[in-house]
Amino acid sequence: MYQLLIVDDQPDLVEDLATMLPWSNIGIETVHTAFSAAEALELIAMTPVDIVxxxxxxxxxxxxxxLEAIERSWSHIKCILLSGYNDFEYAQRALKSKASNYLLKPVEDEELLNAVSKAIDELESRWREISSHQGALDTLRVNLPIMRNYRLQQLLKGQMRKDEDWQKQLDMLGMPIAAEARPAMMLLRMEDxxxxxxxxxxxxxxxxxxxxxxxxxxxxxxLWYTxxxxxxxxxxxxxRFPPGQNFPESALEQKITQLQHYVKLYLKGTVSLVLSKPFPFPSxxxxxYEQLLASFRQRIGAERDFLFLQKDEHEQHEANSLSLLYQPPLLTHLLEAGQWEAASEKLKEVFGELEQKFGDSHEHILESYYSIASALSYSAHKNKLWLSELLGNGFNQLLAGxxxxxxxxxxxxxxxxxxxxxxxxxxRVQDSRSGIIxxxxxxxxxxxxxxxxxSIAAYVYLNPSYLSKLYKLETGEGISDYLSRLKMETAAHLLRSSTNKIxxxxxxxxxxxxxxFIKVFKDRYGITPQEFREH
Structure with a gap:
C-alpha cells in the first residue's frame, strides 16, 4: 500500500481531497496533508511518501x-501538479522536472484518481525493473568480492542451511568449484x-x-579466501582434479613453503602458516577452521615464521567446545533486541547440541549456564532493569548458583x-504505547x-508514519478518522448544549x-447541523 501527500494553500480543498475520495480503492493506505511547499518537504523528510x-x-x-526539490533529493517520488492556469510555460517546467502528470483545475474526481493510479503503475514498473533478475545479476557481479567474503565468513562460523543448494550458490558466486570437492584449508598470520x-x-x-x-x-x-x-x-x-582425487600432500606443502619464502623475499616480512588435511565441502x-585456530594457539603460539601441517586427527579424549552457543546471532543480542522467538530457537539448538555431544559433561552444562546468565544480566542492565524484578523466584536460583x-x-x-x-x-511496551495513545x-x-x-507526531516526538501505524494497531482506527470523529462528536455536543452559531x-x-463543515456533518449523521439542533 502506498502513501499520498496532498499540498495546497487552501485547507478546505486539501481536506476535501484527503477525506472525500476513495483512495484505498486504488491502493493508497495513508493520505498526508500540507499547506505549503516548506511544510511538504519537512514531512517528506520524515515520512516515506510515494506520491505527491x-x-x-x-x-x-x-x-x-x-517538484524540483523532490526530484533532487527523492527522485523515486511521483508528482502530480494541479494548476488553474493553462500556461505552456508551467507545463514545460513540469515536464522538465519529470512530473508524472499535469492537470488543470477544476479536476474531476475520476481524473485525479486515474492520475494517481497511473503514478502507482509507474512506481511498480520501476521497482520491478530495479529488482528484476537481470538487475540482480548485474549488481551481484559488481559485488562478487563482497558476496564471496560474506559467504565464506558464514561457512567459517558454521552458518549454513542443511537444504542449501551449494552448487547453485557457487555458480552464482562465479566459483568454478564442484560442491562435492574436498578442499584443504590454510590459515596465514602476518607478523611483526x-x-x-x-x-x-x-x-x-x-x-x-x-x-x-x-x-x-x-x-x-x-582459491577462496577471506x-x-x-x-x-x-x-x-x-x-582441479576429478571428484575423489585429492591433491598430493607433498605438492601442497611445496606451494605453501614457496608462499612463505616469497613473502619474506619480496615483502621483507614473515608469516606463519597452518595447513589442514582435505575435508568434505561445505560441511x-x-x-x-576451529582445528587450525587451535593449532596456532597450541603448537605455534607466539613463535614467528612457522609452518605446520596437520597430519593426525585430534585425539578422542581431548575436550571440545560448544559451538552453537557462540555462533551469531548471540543470545545476548537476541535478548537485547527483544527477538524472543529467535532466542527460543537459539536455545533449543544449544540444548540439542548439549544433549547430543556433551550429555554427560557437567563442565559443559556449567559453561552454558554461565553464558546464559551473563546474557540475561547484560540485557536486563542495558535496559535499565533489575534481574530481581524480571525473574521473580527464578532470581533465587541465580543467587544460589x-x-x-x-x-x-x-x-x-x-x-x-x-x-x-x-x-x-x-x-512495558504495552504501558509505553498506552501512554502515547x-x-x-x-x-x-x-x-x-x-x-x-x-502536529500530534511532533507533540509526542514520533515519526508521523510510525505514530499512524502504532495508533491504528492499538485502537483499530486511523488518526485521521479519530480526528474527524472527535470533531463531529464535539460539534454535535455544542449543537445540543450551546447557543453558538453554526x-x-x-x-x-x-x-x-x-x-x-455542513457537508461533512451531514455525511456522518444524515442530517444538517441545523436539523440536528432542531431535533
Missing part, C-alpha cells in the same frame, strides 16, 4: 519549486614487520600476499527465565481546531469553510 499531488501557485515556493606499518600500508601488504597466493596456486588450484575476525587470512584450496569448513546436574534442569530454569523476561518487557487524545482534545497527524461551531472544530 501539489497545486502550482502557492505563496512562497511554488509547486514547481517543490607487517604489523608495525600503518593501516593503509598493511592493506597493501595483504593485497600483495593474496596475489602471491593466487599466482602460486593458479596452475592447478582455485580475513577472519582475529586478523588471520583463511584460504580454501580447491584442487567440514567450520570444524577445519549453578546446582544443575542435568541438561533438563538447566533448560527448565532457562525457559522460565526467558518467559518471565519476555512477559515483563511486553508489558493517552497523549494523542489529550493533545487532540486541547487543540482540536489545529490538530493533525503532523459557523462558530464549524470554526471551533477546525473548519474554516462552513459549507464544507
Amino acid at each position: 499531488i501539489s497545486d502550482i501557485r502557492m505563496p512562497g515556493r511554488s509547486g514547481l519549486d517543490l 614487520y607487517f604489523l608495525n606499518h600503518n593501516e593503509e600500508d598493511r592493506e597493501l601488504f595483504q593485497y600483495a600476499i593474496c596475489n602471491m597466493a593466487e599466482e602460486i596456486f593458479s596452475d592447478n588450484c582455485d 580475513r577472519d575476525e582475529y586478523g588471520y587470512y583463511v584460504f580454501l584450496i580447491f584442487p 567440514g569448513v567450520a570444524a577445519a 549453578p546446582h544443575f546436574h542435568t541438561i533438563k534442569q538447566l533448560q527448565s530454569w532457562t525457559n522460565e527465565a526467558i518467559i518471565a523476561y519476555r512477559d515483563y518487557m511486553n508489558g 493517552q497523549k494523542v487524545h489529550e493533545y487532540a482534545s486541547a487543540h482540536l481546531k489545529d490538530a493533525s497527524l503532523q 459557523y462558530e461551531i464549524a470554526e471551533h472544530v477546525g473548519y474554516q469553510k462552513t459549507s464544507y
Whole structure:
C-alpha cells in the first residue's frame, strides 16, 4: 500500500481531497496533508511518501519549486501538479522536472484518481525493473568480492542451511568449484614487520600476499579466501582434479613453503602458516577452521615464521567446545533486541547440541549456564532493569548458583527465565504505547481546531508514519478518522448544549469553510447541523 501527500494553500480543498475520495480503492493506505511547499518537504523528510499531488501557485515556493526539490533529493517520488492556469510555460517546467502528470483545475474526481493510479503503475514498473533478475545479476557481479567474503565468513562460523543448494550458490558466486570437492584449508598470520606499518600500508601488504597466493596456486588450484575476525587470512584450496582425487600432500606443502619464502623475499616480512588435511565441502569448513585456530594457539603460539601441517586427527579424549552457543546471532543480542522467538530457537539448538555431544559433561552444562546468565544480566542492565524484578523466584536460583546436574534442569530454569523476561518487557511496551495513545487524545482534545497527524507526531516526538501505524494497531482506527470523529462528536455536543452559531461551531472544530463543515456533518449523521439542533 502506498502513501499520498496532498499540498495546497487552501485547507478546505486539501481536506476535501484527503477525506472525500476513495483512495484505498486504488491502493493508497495513508493520505498526508500540507499547506505549503516548506511544510511538504519537512514531512517528506520524515515520512516515506510515494506520491505527491501539489497545486502550482502557492505563496512562497511554488509547486514547481517543490517538484524540483523532490526530484533532487527523492527522485523515486511521483508528482502530480494541479494548476488553474493553462500556461505552456508551467507545463514545460513540469515536464522538465519529470512530473508524472499535469492537470488543470477544476479536476474531476475520476481524473485525479486515474492520475494517481497511473503514478502507482509507474512506481511498480520501476521497482520491478530495479529488482528484476537481470538487475540482480548485474549488481551481484559488481559485488562478487563482497558476496564471496560474506559467504565464506558464514561457512567459517558454521552458518549454513542443511537444504542449501551449494552448487547453485557457487555458480552464482562465479566459483568454478564442484560442491562435492574436498578442499584443504590454510590459515596465514602476518607478523611483526607487517604489523608495525600503518593501516593503509598493511592493506597493501595483504593485497600483495593474496596475489602471491593466487599466482602460486593458479596452475592447478582455485582459491577462496577471506580475513577472519582475529586478523588471520583463511584460504580454501580447491584442487582441479576429478571428484575423489585429492591433491598430493607433498605438492601442497611445496606451494605453501614457496608462499612463505616469497613473502619474506619480496615483502621483507614473515608469516606463519597452518595447513589442514582435505575435508568434505561445505560441511567440514567450520570444524577445519576451529582445528587450525587451535593449532596456532597450541603448537605455534607466539613463535614467528612457522609452518605446520596437520597430519593426525585430534585425539578422542581431548575436550571440545560448544559451538552453537557462540555462533551469531548471540543470545545476548537476541535478548537485547527483544527477538524472543529467535532466542527460543537459539536455545533449543544449544540444548540439542548439549544433549547430543556433551550429555554427560557437567563442565559443559556449567559453561552454558554461565553464558546464559551473563546474557540475561547484560540485557536486563542495558535496559535499565533489575534481574530481581524480571525473574521473580527464578532470581533465587541465580543467587544460589549453578546446582544443575542435568541438561533438563538447566533448560527448565532457562525457559522460565526467558518467559518471565519476555512477559515483563511486553508489558512495558504495552504501558509505553498506552501512554502515547493517552497523549494523542489529550493533545487532540486541547487543540482540536489545529490538530493533525503532523502536529500530534511532533507533540509526542514520533515519526508521523510510525505514530499512524502504532495508533491504528492499538485502537483499530486511523488518526485521521479519530480526528474527524472527535470533531463531529464535539460539534454535535455544542449543537445540543450551546447557543453558538453554526459557523462558530464549524470554526471551533477546525473548519474554516462552513459549507464544507455542513457537508461533512451531514455525511456522518444524515442530517444538517441545523436539523440536528432542531431535533
